[in-house]
Amino acid sequence: MTGTFSHSALLLLTLTGICAAQTGKVSPLDLPPDSSVPQAVRKILDTKGYRIALDDGSVACDIWLRTSVPGPAKKSATDVLYWQLAESTLVGVISFPQATTDYRGEAVKAGAYTLRYELLPNDANHLGVAPNRDFLLLVPAASDTDPDKQLKFEELVSLSRQATGTRHPGPLSLVQAAGGPPSVSKDDEDHWVFSASLKLASGENLPFSLVVKGTAPQ
Secondary structure, three states, X not given: OHXXXXXHHHHHHHHHHHHHHOEOEEEEEOOOOOOOOOHHHHOOEOOOEEEEEOOOOOXXXXXXXXXXXXXXXXXXXXXXXXXXXXXXXXXXXXXEOOOEEOOOOOEEOOEEEEEEEEEOOXXXXXXXOOOOOEEEEEEXXXXXXXXXXXXXXXXXXXXXXXXXXXXXXXXXXXXXXXXXXXXXXXXXXXXXXXXXXXXXXXXXXXXXXXXXEOOOOO
């Protein structure tokens, strides 16, 4: 009996350790985004942000969300997760304290970037690239001076290419919303996923989850 109990206790402790290792920490952030973020963008952001730390204590990024996110005039495509968002809408700013990678694995330099919502094209060239079509594209903050400007797909892709310095834009993958208070956790694909809510202009809260560290399965 004692041996069985010890084995069970050891297993429980092991599983608890594994679960704990999969969870990071989200802390309130009173600091504003750095000076590279245009004033027009700073004005539409919540004054309080989120600092996202991983299980080893390292800071993955800081994020500031828009205080009121405009929605589309009508419901967009039905095969998307976040139909409440209009394509190219600026939803926030992210700042990386050190170089990182986007969802495609392309190198992204440390610094501040705006986050604009976009859909993966629904064509043969992008088939199977990601489990869903919803992304936030990184745009170097200094290059995105008008937060209310609606960009055509190619315009946004061109701006986002500046984040990677390649012919590809810099995407971060949006996944199924987890709900609940702001949190960060690691999924079974080694993706660190930040979950929170966006405040929509309609007055609703839109839960969302964003892969802030991790790449697409190869």
